[in-house]
Amino acid sequence: MTTRRETLLLGGVLLGASAAEAATPAIWSGDYWAQKGDVKLYMYRKRLGAPRKDEAPRPLLFLVHGSSMSSRSTFDVTVPGAGEYSTMNAFARLGYDVWTMDHEGYGRSARTGSNSDIASGAADLLAAMAVIERETGRTRCHFLGESSGALRAALLAQNHPDPVDRLVLSAFTYTGQGSPTLADRAKQVDFYRSRNRRPRDRAMIQSIFTRDRSEVYDLRVADAVAAAELPLGDDVPTGTYLDMTANLPLVDPAKITTPILLARGQYDGIASMPDLIDFFTKLPGGDNQFAVLPDAAHSLALGRNRAQFWHVVHGFLSMPPDALKV
Numbered sequence: 001m002t003t004r005r006e007t008l009l010l011g012g013v014l015l016g017a018s019a020a021e022a023a024t025p026a027i028w029s030g031d032y033w034a035q036k037g038d039v040k041l042y043m044y045r046k047r048l049g050a051p052r053k054d055e056a057p058r059p060l061l062f063l064v065h066g067s068s069m070s071s072r073s074t075f076d077v078t079v080p081g082a083g084e085y086s087t088m089n090a091f092a093r094l095g096y097d098v099w100t101m102d103h104e105g106y107g108r109s110a111r112t113g114s115n116s117d118i119a120s121g122a123a124d125l126l127a128a129m130a131v132i133e134r135e136t137g138r139t140r141c142h143f144l145g146e147s148s149g150a151l152r153a154a155l156l157a158q159n160h161p162d163p164v165d166r167l168v169l170s171a172f173t174y175t176g177q178g179s180p181t182l183a184d185r186a187k188q189v190d191f192y193r194s195r196n197r198r199p200r201d202r203a204m205i206q207s208i209f210t211r212d213r214s215e216v217y218d219l220r221v222a223d224a225v226a227a228a229e230l231p232l233g234d235d236v237p238t239g240t241y242l243d244m245t246a247n248l249p250l251v252d253p254a255k256i257t258t259p260i261l262l263a264r265g266q267y268d269g270i271a272s273m274p275d276l277i278d279f280f281t282k283l284p285g286g287d288n289q290f291a292v293l294p295d296a297a298h299s300l301a302l303g304r305n306r307a308q309f310w311h312v313v314h315g316f317l318s319m320p321p322d323a324l325k326v
Contacts, residue, residue: 070107117239
């Protein structure tokens, strides 16, 4: 059964905008639940104004979180005194109907015996699409995945292309070649094989913002993410770590026909340039883009230059249609 918690956030005021901009509709939010077999999965939605049956369709955007944080800590975090850090708010203000979810074993979703690997995450997204179709009447949406979330979304596009319109892969990993972070993480592969969950404390969350180039982040973000995430639990599944250290490649670029934007931070220690170039050159379609964001690292959505990331993503998602195929 669908449940909703309605929240009003005056978008223009949050960005310090003019009085006229502040008069735009407030950001509405709602909670939902998807069902994957016996597993209950938490979903969250934001948009300008509450849904109405008579409204014109809005572009749908689904945000897919990574290995160490759940959905809202990644895409809807509030950082006091530091400006707007909510990707959901940013795209709601651009006119999107924005959705996200906690994967199995993360955040508010059910904890199970699963290690919540990449294939499990792709199955979560299929379950979420049933909710989106019920609530919006639509069967396709844009997907934006970060890190292991990009792998989840790419695997969905490869094996079940129908729900995927345009696809943004942020901090994506193809084979893992050239990644110092994954090479170091692989030293613990036996631990990931033997356990379905791993510890995730404040220090681990802070390391996300310091391991590459700490100056590309406002470190108040690390504190805000930890404050939002740690009440949800001090451990997370091991499946994505195991997949990214022992089982790559999980995605075949030659089998993905949906348009793709690859987005990488200049200093990303996981998504290496040679690896992404290799992936990009194997994509079969012509409607693909590759963007490298300056003075950015692994988490593009939570860096100082996040506005550049949002700009690039919106440009790709709002691309006019190919005149030869209309």
